[in-house]
Amino acid sequence: MARESFDKEVQFLRLLALAGGAYNRQQFASRLGISVHTYDKTLRYLKDMRTSLQPLSEKQESDLSEGLRYNHYESADPLLLFLFRAKSLKESESVRLSLTITLLQDQTLTAKELLDACSESMPLDFLCPDEKTIRGDLKYLEEVGVIIRCEGGRPYRYRAANDLVDRLSDDELLDLYDFVDVMANTQVPAVQGYLLRDTLKKALGKRGFAPETSDIHLYKYHYHSRILDEAYLHLIFQAIRERRKLHFLYLSPKKGKNYASKNTNPLFERETEGSDESTLPLLVIYDHQYGRWYLIGHHAKLGMVKYRMEGITQITAGEAVEEAVFAAMLERARQQLASSWVTDTLRPVRIVARFYNPDRAGANFIRERVEAQGQWGTIREESDATFLYEIAVNGTYEIKPWLRSFGSSCEVLEPVWLRKELIAEWKELREYYESV
Structure with a gap:
């Protein structure tokens, strides 16, 4: 998914979660700064994305558009999380990695055996991978802990890393699910916890537990905007580690606009509502009271600056600065924020x-x-x-x-x-x- 497209879906879902059914189509599109046609196309795209990631019954599919608008609080599952699954990988990578993990669930395979199995099972719409691609996938999945290299010499054999879940009794698996459920709903950042929660829910399903088993508590404590803003945390934290500047379009929450399209067609080019920003990221602060993320950075002309994460779009990493310069700016920012309740720097x-x-x-x-x-x-x-x-x-x-x-x-x-x-x-x- 293109970065700009993801920005649009983030802002679309944020406004949907915060406003619910308060706006009609025209009002919703106006608030986002898009046309009604784009509104309909985006909603249809989200429906297709949700359906492809989690097969729905005929009734669920017909009710999804209304559910997106009005009933997103009725489920204990964070509806907005599916956007992260769709963004995380290219479509071809997603299909290939899913197939690889599935093949390694109940058997051990070498890279060549896996290549043959993938070539036979890949959908017709996708090209068959080569051996170099398969080995790269295996290395990646091993690094993130999804698969394990079995003992023995070459050629190496791999299997899925299901030891933790497989060795747990049913009661232990339920207890682990309940613990992850509570932690994902109360701790920040939460997206990784929700993904682990979904994995444990699937494990419960494989053992024959009814879907209602995981919804006994119906415990939910999450801000939808908070979850969406976590989309940028990985890139921001990486930029902080590498001391790189960030360039982005910032839409101040005071302006009342949630999204600005990137003008690629000169016939429809118009002046954007936001401001182009270039800042060196220093800190990320979370406000528990309002469920908001803040980016604290250093601007070449303004000094220390603060941005609400929900207003950041079209974000890209830029050039790096020297370690001594970064350390001095970070220390200065910490001194200014030493007595801040959240991010205030007044007397x-x-x-x-x-x-x-x-x-x-x-x-x-x-x-x-x-x-x-x-x-x-x-x-x-x-x-x-x-x-x-x-x-x-x-x-x-x-x-x-x-x-x-x-x-x-x-x-x-x-x-x-x-x-x-x-x-x-x-x-x-x-x-x-x-x-x-």
Whole structure:
């Protein structure tokens, strides 16, 4: 899949997940900056992609377009994950590697035996691989741990690396699936966990477990945008390791536009809504409260810059910089972010808040949440019913929603101007709920 095409599908699915059925076709296309014809073509492409990766019943296939729009939250499976499977490999590679893994499930084969088997089983639409290609595939699959080279001399024999799953009892396999399910839904990044979860689900199916077995808990805690933004993490982390600049088109979330097509036809060329950016990536930061990824980089003219990952499209790696230069920029960025709640770099402010313990027996979930999420802030006891929380943080813009989320269990004491801001906000909320 072309990179630009993947950008379009990412933004398409993000808006679909966030807006659901709130927009009609014309409104949806306008928000994306595409035509209604392109909207229909993209939706049809996603349906074909989903169907090819996971065969659907006739009813499921007929309901898929409506399910994409309205019912994506009803399943414990992250609907958007199939996009990663489709992007990860070229179509010919995907078919060839899938066939190789299938052939090695129940037997050991040499490279030449595998070549003969692949030549007999490859679909007619694809060229048969040569021995060099097969050996390259075997080397790749061995490096990523999918297959194992058997003991013995040349010619080497290979088999699928199913030892872990095969040696587990049914109860152990179910326990492992439940553990991976919870971790994939709560930890970041999550895409690799979801892929492992799918593999374990298939293993359960091979042992005769009904599909409903894996959906007993129906536990789900994922941000769809977070999963989609992980598409760029591998490239960004690789650029950070190699100290390479990144070039991309950035669409600021404030602009209200989610996608800008790459103008390849001069007859339809138009001015793009985004800005062309060139930055040296330094850090990636994840905001748990809103499920957002941020890229922290260094711009030649602006110094340290921050980008919301959801606005990055058409990303490519560029030239490398010297190690000493990268280290100096990274250290400077860490100093600026040392007191940031997430990414704020304003002047540090001392905040003191009083938290009220629950007035019922049992776990003190207020105290536990402050201890878990309060970062470097300090806690000191005030009375049996209250405790004080103090922190010096860059600005109040990012920490204010966290303080506000505690409702009546949190009272800001200092600074006075922040206390007055929150009082005004709560008065405004009270007016909304006055009887009509």
